[in-house]
Amino acid sequence: MHAISIPQHVVERGRKQRGGKEHIFDVLDISKVAHVIVDLQKGFVAEGAPVEVPLTREIFDNVNAISQAVRDGGGLNVFLRYTYDPHEQLPWNVWFENYMDDRQFALMKEAFARGADDWQLSSELDVAAGDLIVDKTRFSALIPGTCDLDQQLKAHGIDTLIITGTLTNCCCESTARDALQMGYNVIFLTDANATLSDEEHNATLISMAAIFADVVDTGHLLALIDKSVKLKAAA
Numbered sequence: 500m501h502a503i504s505i506p507q508h509v510v511e512r513g514r515k516q517r518g519g520k521e522h523i524f525d526v527l528d529i530s531k532v533a534h535v536i537v538d539l540q541k542g543f544v545a546e547g548a549p550v551e552v553p554l555t556r557e558i559f560d561n562v563n564a565i566s567q568a569v570r571d572g573g574g575l576n577v578f579l580r581y582t583y584d585p586h587e588q589l590p591w592n593v594w595f596e597n598y599m600d601d602r603q604f605a606l607m608k609e610a611f612a613r614g615a616d617d618w619q620l621s622s623e624l625d626v627a628a629g630d631l632i633v634d635k636t637r638f639s640a641l642i643p644g645t646c647d648l649d650q651q652l653k654a655h656g657i658d659t660l661i662i663t664g665t666l667t668n669c670c671c672e673s674t675a676r677d678a679l680q681m682g683y684n685v686i687f688l689t690d691a692n693a694t695l696s697d698e699e700h701n702a703t704l705i706s707m708a709a710i711f712a713d714v715v716d717t718g719h720l721l722a723l724i725d726k727s728v729k730l731k732a733a734a
Contacts, residue, residue: 503689523713527727529572533657537664537671538581542610542617549610552665554693561691561717563625564664568701568724576630584636585612589644639673661683663691668703679711687712
């Protein structure tokens with residue numbers, strides 16, 4: 500697991516902005532919550548994978564526990580798959596041509612083409628009937644014209660997103676930033692996201708805590724979901 504380090508001054512600033520509250524959410528309407536699991540595909544997770552992120556293999560228990568709690572509470576799980584699509588309407592040539600060499604580009608095209616083995620979701624994930632699987636061709640799943648996640652969330656009446664997956668500082672962060680600006684509440688997990696180093700992971704957590712999300716660990720989130728479900732049942 501990543502060693503978490505969020506400066507106390509960032510924590511205190513957030514608490515002050517919230518009128519002394521440690522966290523943004525005291526209760527959730529789980530029927531309006533989606534757990535968005537970002538890109539936990541073989542090509543990022545498996546040993547020796549084209550874009551191997553070793554610490555992803557340590558977050559599956561937490562990700563699956565959150566998925567089960569959301570599912571049991573009447574919320575929605577959405578599994579995102581990063582996809583290379585040479586025929587998409589809005590080609591993304593700038594990233595492939597300017598930010599990687601020819602060898603890496605060829606590797607990405609092959610690994611994350613629809614149907615490729617590395618493109619598939621990891622077998623470690625708990626995926627059940629009723630969960631959604633959504634393909635995206637950008638870091639963020641909320642770029643118009645590249646993914647229909649926003650439309651699917653709105654169709655389900657979702658207003659709050661829980662973000663887990665990989666890479667913390669790339670696709671997870673990009674999706675979280677866009678989600679807030681598109682009007683969704685965002686909960687970002689400290690111990691159910693993973694990237695290539697603690698420094699990169701914590702840089703994202705600091706930005707999330709300062710501006711974009713309620714940053715929590717899995718234990719806190721599971722307790723919040725349990726509390727929310729019980730309060731609704733008792734109402």
